Amino acid sequence: MTTTSTAELIRAAGLRVTAPRQAVLEVLTSVRSHPDAEEITSATRERIGKVSHQTVYDVLAAFERADLVRCIEPAGASAARYELQRHDNHHHMVCRSCQQIFDVPCLGAGAPCLHPDDAFGFEIEIAEVLYWGRCSECRATEGEPAAAAP
Incomplete structure (x- = not known):
């Protein structure tokens, strides 16, 4: 830019x-x-x-x-992280080992891709999802096989 x-x-x-x-x-x-x-x-x-x-x-x-x-602001993270606001309805995966954050496209048709059972009168605009686990690089260095691709 x-x-x-x-x-x-x-x-x-x-x-x-x-x-x-x-x-x-x-x-x-x-x-x-x-x-x-x-x-x-x-x-x-x-x-x-x-x-x-x-x-x-x-x-x-x-x-x-x-x-x-x-x-x-992932729970337990040492600091807030920032990214450009792209309005593309993506979520995040956080590696528990290296703390790296990865963008994950939402597979839903539109925003929000998740809906609560009872919206309490809200008009829901966005749903934030954080996936936690260990990335393939950390798993490899820790001696675990990487998960097979779906």
């Missing part, structure tokens, strides 16, 4: 374009992982030099409110 594209996305979200905002958005568009705020801060500093942790947290909070990023 180019700097112009990030500036346009930030403006379209109703936010003022700043160097830290552009750099954070560039970081998130350049990775497929789900970095935490510390990783985002380090990568942002590589792009623009000095930037405080608080500035990065403020940018992430503004982006989350503007629906530019999605915060993932």
Whole structure:
């Protein structure tokens, strides 16, 4: 993603374009992982030099409110993780060994792909699913055979 594209996305979200905002958005568009705020801060500093942790947290909070990023907070994780908000109705798998988070497409026809028995009057918009287990790489290094593909 180019700097112009990030500036346009930030403006379209109703936010003022700043160097830290552009750099954070560039970081998130350049990775497929789900970095935490510390990783985002380090990568942002590589792009623009000095930037405080608080500035990065403020940018992430503004982006989350503007629906530019999605915060993932797996139970027991040491830190919240972030990804671009793609509105593609995907879920996540978390490896218990390496803590890596993988995107999992939802097999349902539309959002949300899960519905509660009783919606209590809610109009359900999204269902978040977290799968926990161990990734094939960790299983291989721990001496267990990888699961056969379906």
